[in-house]
Amino acid sequence: MPEPANHTCVGAIAGAFGVHGEVRLKSFCADPAAIASYAPLVSESGQSFGVRLLRPITGAFAARLTGVLTREQAEALKGTRLYAPRDRLPPLDEDEYYHADLIGLTVFDTGGAKLGTVRAVLDHGAGDILEVARPGAAEILIPFTLAAVPTVDLAGRRIVVDPPAESAD
Structure with a gap:
């Protein structure tokens, strides 16, 4: 599916983490923990998620997403790319590019x-x-x-x- 207009991909759901709906969230941000500050994040299908990082794990974060309550819901989102509105991202210095x-x-x-x-x-x-x-x-x-x-x-x-x-x- 296409990237939502005026949005930039900031992360992806790598699967379920635990049994209570937590996800393994991969951040593509220069400061990986900043991904939560750009929420709500939106998927390619238009679904919106609030994000709360629980703790760092190898190569990702254990995180809670609003509306994701079970392991099955979290696992169904595996591979979902998450986007932030471009105007929420930090400004870049000269000669820096997304x-x-x-x-x-x-x-x-x-x-x-x-x-x-x-x-x-x-x-x-x-x-x-x-x-x-x-x-x-x-x-x-x-x-x-x-x-x-x-x-x-x-x-x-x-x-x-x-x-x-x-x-x-």
């Missing part, structure tokens, strides 16, 4: 040749990496650094990259 804003942008090299489209923004702990899908070719991975990505033009829906030689193959 991942959702980068996905789908057209990528060009410094010579103006189209390379592809940003499919994902990956973060494996050492910094963000742009995954660029190319028609008829293998995707390329580009470090999201100022040296490798000198221009991000959100209004123009484009990114200019100067990838390291090993990324450009």
Whole structure:
């Protein structure tokens, strides 16, 4: 289902936690605990949830969502993405971007040749990496650094990259 208009995905329900309707809530926020402050969160189907974090657990939080009272209800929500209205999210500094804003942008090299489209923004702990899908070719991975990505033009829906030689193959 499509992302709700003017919303950004801030987390997902990874399944039930316990027997009283608690969920395992994965946060996609820079400050993971901030997810509760953006509530109520909405699902792709339009269902709205208040959020109360109970405690951190490995890779997520044990949380209570309004209206979720049983383990069966919590388990039925597994895989549900949760969205916050964009205006509730914190403002960004210059040269900072929400991942959702980068996905789908057209990528060009410094010579103006189209390379592809940003499919994902990956973060494996050492910094963000742009995954660029190319028609008829293998995707390329580009470090999201100022040296490798000198221009991000959100209004123009484009990114200019100067990838390291090993990324450009």
